[in-house]
Amino acid sequence: MNSTDVRKVKKVASRLGVRDSDVIRFAVKSMLARLGPLYDPEAHGRNLVPVFVESGADLLRFFEIDASRLEAIINGGVDLERRVDRDDIALLALTGSQEPYAALKLSELDRTERRERTAAELSESLRQYLYAKYVYRAIAESHVPRDPPALRLAVGPEPQELAEG
Numbered sequence: 644m645n646s647t648d649v650r651k652v653k654k655v656a657s658r659l660g661v662r663d664s665d666v667i668r669f670a671v672k673s674m675l676a677r678l679g680p681l682y683d684p685e686a687h688g689r690n691l692v693p694v695f696v697e698s699g700a701d702l703l704r705f706f707e708i709d710a711s712r713l714e715a716i717i718n719g720g721v722d723l724e725r726r727v728d729r730d731d732i733a734l735l736a737l738t739g740s741q742e743p744y745a746a747l748k749l750s751e752l753d754r755t756e757r758r759e760r761t762a763a764e765l766s767e768s769l770r771q772y773l774y775a776k777y778v779y780r781a782i783a784e785s786h787v788p789r790d791p792p793a794l795r796l797a798v799g800p801e802p803q804e805l806a807e808g
Contacts, residue, residue: 652666679694680694687717689778692727692774693774703735710733717732731773731776738765738766738769
């Protein structure tokens with residue numbers, strides 16, 4: 644933190660009527676909540692997509708993470724089913740550094756709209772694309788019943804159990 648950051652913390656604390664340490668604690672806890680999957684050693688591949696979609700540009704710029712490092716963070720040690728495509732990782736990396744190129748790549752994905760997009764529109768477009776591909780698809784796949792007998796037991800007893808009882 645530099646002196647400007649400390650001044651801002653003090654101003655926020657003063658305005659809220661709390662201690663400086665309370666503001667810093669809030670900032671750290673908020674950051675940890677946003678980045679939760681990054682400190683979970685079991686989170687890899689598509690499970691990390693929301694972290695980098697929601698705060699990736701800030702993370703990538705602040706920590707100077709390039710596409711190859713981002714790929715190692717996301718796909719390191721993950722099975723093929725849960726991997727994130729290299730092109731999608733490149734898109735995430737580009738949103739943190741070169742928005743015009745990211746705009747070009749996204750417009751290739753969505754050829755129906757040719758007008759120039761704002762940074763917010765690009766970010767939302769990328770967000771929708773990545774969530775649909777990695778998050779929503781994973782949720783839908785996880786809701787497919789894998790053990791129909793267990794489902795029957797949850798609904799009620801088997802017919803022969805009713806006849807016996």
